[in-house]
Amino acid sequence: VRVFSFFNVSPVQWLVQVGASAGKALPQRVKIVEVGPRDGLQNEKTLVPTEVKIHLIDMLSEAGLPVIEATSFVSPEWVPQMADQVEVMKGINRRPGVSYPVLTPNLKGFQAAVKAGAAEVAIFGAASELFSKKNINCSVDESLQRFEEVTKAAKEAGVRVRGYVSCVLGCPYEGQVSPDKVAQVAKRLYSMGCYEISLGDTIGVGTPGGMAELLEAVSREVPVDALAVHCHDTYGQALANILIALQMGISVVDSSVAGLGGCPYAQGASGNVATEDVVYMLHGLGIQTGVDLPKLMDAGAFICRSLNRKTSSKVAQATCKL
Amino acid sequence: MGNVPTSVKHCLSYEQLIQDYPWLGSRLQEEKEMVPTRVKIQLINMLSETGLPVIEATSFVSSKWVPQMADHTEVLQAIHRSSHARYPVLTPNMHGFQDAVAAGATEVAVFGSASETFSQKNINCSIDDSMLKFEEVICTAKQQQIPVRGYVSCALGCPYEGPIEPTKVAEVVKRLYELGCYEVSLGDTIGVGTPGSMAKMLHYVMEEVPSSALAVHCHDTYGQALANILTALQMGICAVDSSVAGLGGCPYAQGASGNVSTEDVLYMLHGMGIKTGVDLSKVIEAGDFICKALNRKTNSKVAQARSKSS
Numbered sequence: 321v322r323v324f325s326f327f328n329v330s331p332v333q334w335l336v337q338v339g340a341s342a343g344k345a346l347p348q349r350v351k352i353v354e355v356g357p358r359d360g361l362q363n364e365k366t367l368v369p370t371e372v373k374i375h376l377i378d379m380l381s382e383a384g385l386p387v388i389e390a391t392s393f394v395s396p397e398w399v400p401q402m403a404d405q406v407e408v409m410k411g412i413n414r415r416p417g418v419s420y421p422v423l424t425p426n427l428k429g430f431q432a433a434v435k436a437g438a439a440e441v442a443i444f445g446a447a448s449e450l451f452s453k454k455n456i457n458c459s460v461d462e463s464l465q466r467f468e469e470v471t472k473a474a475k476e477a478g479v480r481v482r483g484y485v486s487c488v489l490g491c492p493y494e495g496q497v498s499p500d501k502v503a504q505v506a507k508r509l510y511s512m513g514c515y516e517i518s519l520g521d522t523i524g525v526g527t528p529g530g531m532a533e534l535l536e537a538v539s540r541e542v543p544v545d546a547l548a549v550h551c552h553d554t555y556g557q558a559l560a561n562i563l564i565a566l567q568m569g570i571s572v573v574d575s576s577v578a579g580l581g582g583c584p585y586a587q588g589a590s591g592n593v594a595t596e597d598v599v600y601m602l603h604g605l606g607i608q609t610g611v612d613l614p615k616l617m618d619a620g621a622f623i624c625r626s627l628n629r630k631t632s633s634k635v636a637q638a639t640c641k642l
Numbered sequence: 643m644g645n646v647p648t649s650v651k652h653c654l655s656y657e658q659l660i661q662d663y664p665w666l667g668s669r670l671q672e673e674k675e676m677v678p679t680r681v682k683i684q685l686i687n688m689l690s691e692t693g694l695p696v697i698e699a700t701s702f703v704s705s706k707w708v709p710q711m712a713d714h715t716e717v718l719q720a721i722h723r724s725s726h727a728r729y730p731v732l733t734p735n736m737h738g739f740q741d742a743v744a745a746g747a748t749e750v751a752v753f754g755s756a757s758e759t760f761s762q763k764n765i766n767c768s769i770d771d772s773m774l775k776f777e778e779v780i781c782t783a784k785q786q787q788i789p790v791r792g793y794v795s796c797a798l799g800c801p802y803e804g805p806i807e808p809t810k811v812a813e814v815v816k817r818l819y820e821l822g823c824y825e826v827s828l829g830d831t832i833g834v835g836t837p838g839s840m841a842k843m844l845h846y847v848m849e850e851v852p853s854s855a856l857a858v859h860c861h862d863t864y865g866q867a868l869a870n871i872l873t874a875l876q877m878g879i880c881a882v883d884s885s886v887a888g889l890g891g892c893p894y895a896q897g898a899s900g901n902v903s904t905e906d907v908l909y910m911l912h913g914m915g916i917k918t919g920v921d922l923s924k925v926i927e928a929g930d931f932i933c934k935a936l937n938r939k940t941n942s943k944v945a946q947a948r949s950k951s952s
């Protein structure tokens with residue numbers, strides 16, 4: 321049980337304060353970053369044919385999503401699901417005004433991505449040393465040095481870079497993670513040229529108190545307009561965490577169609593929050609997203625059929641049965 | 643329906659008492675399998691061990707309507723009543739109330755609706771007529787010093803009428819409160835509410851009834867429950883209903899989920915440093931037990947995560 325001493329008020333008093341100021345503070349528009357085709361599929365066991373990935377991305381483009389993470393330029397040895405990265409990049413119908421970032425872990429990946437036509441890339445840091453070591457085989461500092469090479473090259477090539485920080489609310493190895501550590505990593509990514517930093521609750525352990533505390537710390541180092549939240553729903557907390565983030569000025573939310581992508585640290589447990597459920601909440605709040613929910617659900621239904629799995633989206637479950 | 647209320651006294655002591663309602667109305671009633679009486683008794687006994695202060699035990703509706711609750715007397719008489727917990731039962735009318743008292747009930751609950759159509763379809767009478775029935779129950783209960791909790795269904799939307807005017811909800815809540823219910827639980831029966839509609843509805847209701855006499859009963863059919871509960875807490879609501887393992891599907895969207903799970907609510911509250919006095923791992927155990935008995939998977943994400951992580 322985390323004692324909420326940070327704000328010098330009782331947990332509920334704090335909650336009420338944040339809520340009271342929220343009425344005016346809720347953004348009118350939220351940008352949804354759809355990570356299903358990359359983060360989602362990467363964490364699905366079934367290997368998906370290239371044409372299915374392309375069709376999924378095209379359907380998501382039609383649904384009005386402004387940013388769709390298309391693929392990953394990591395070595396196919398590490399991530400076989402993303403081996404068809406070049407084909408996917410070349411096969412998708414790029415909708416005008418829509419961004420299709422790709423993951424690039426290092427300079428080599430970046431160069432391959434640009435060659436394949438990428439106009440935006442993403443780099444993945446961690447707030448936990450152990451996680452960094454286990455995930456990408458180097459320390460946080462070493463990874464940031466690698467990323468500096470990428471951001472430098474990206475600047476020269478006129479390519480935008482998005483930064484991710486994982487384990488922002490907890491690490492599967494280290495347990496609790498300090499918000500200040502997250503702030504430091506976020507600040508470095510921002511200073512080296514990332515236009516936006518997405519804060520990832522990688523194992524979904526975060527709750528609204530921790531989210532608020534985290535955002536307070538990070539927004540002291542990086543302007544809140546340049547921040548996004550990437551919440552996992554492993555413990556069912558994602559929408560509550562997203563709501564608090566919105567109340568604190570965040571207006572960019574990552575999510576995955578149909579909630580694709582389980583949690584690699586809790587087998588069988590859920591991972592990404594479902595885009596349909598996020599959009600339902602945002603639209604219910606009167607917040608614009610530009611997303612057509614029925615079309616989004618079609619995309620979700622399509623990929624679930626292809627993966628032969630049930631959707632993790634409650635909205636999709638509810639709607640199709642009525 | 644019927645879930646876990648969480649009481650928060652947020653001005654002075656921020657104690658949270660989680661009350662568990664293993665079933666009510668649509669919950670175990672929505673579970674298709676007939677659950678043996680001894681299983682129900684064991685579930686309630688396990689829940690009593692978790693620290694939950696209120697456990698809705700059964701329903702004194704006619705067994706014709708709700709066969710799942712036919713063993714109401716047996717259940718009420720067989721459970722081990724913890725001195726730290728209360729065991730309310732549903733009583734739709736005087737007949738049910740009298741049976742409940744004869745069986746040893748010390749707290750009862752009545753179920754109204756903010757939607758005329760839902761009232762007609764669900765309990766076969768108008769809202770006004772239902773209030774007359776409840777008045778009888780509440781008056782008699784008062785004389786016998788038996789507290790009565792009120793429920794209002796369709797507070798954020800109706801499967802037949804669609805959106806429900808918050809002023810209508812406020813009207814019905816006020817009536818139940820003025821009749822003598824010590825607390826009124828606002829039910830998002832089909833789970834369509836979002837933080838926006840929750841805040842709006844509470845705003846109107848709280849103009850008529852103090853927040854200390856209100857509770858929220860959120861369904862997770864569209865995944866919105868925890869966000870809605872958070873909103874309610876932010877507006878000063880002190881009681882939350884939920885259901886262990888998220889028992890009870892949605893009768894209006896087949897296959898879709900219904901009640902929010904107690905485990906997930908507790909996880910959020912504990913994560914925010916709010917004390918509940920409830921042992922989450924014991925609730926998970928109770929959830930595991932009932933899911934095995936029902937041969938179904940839990941709806942609780944916390945239970946799923948905990949059972950699979952190394």
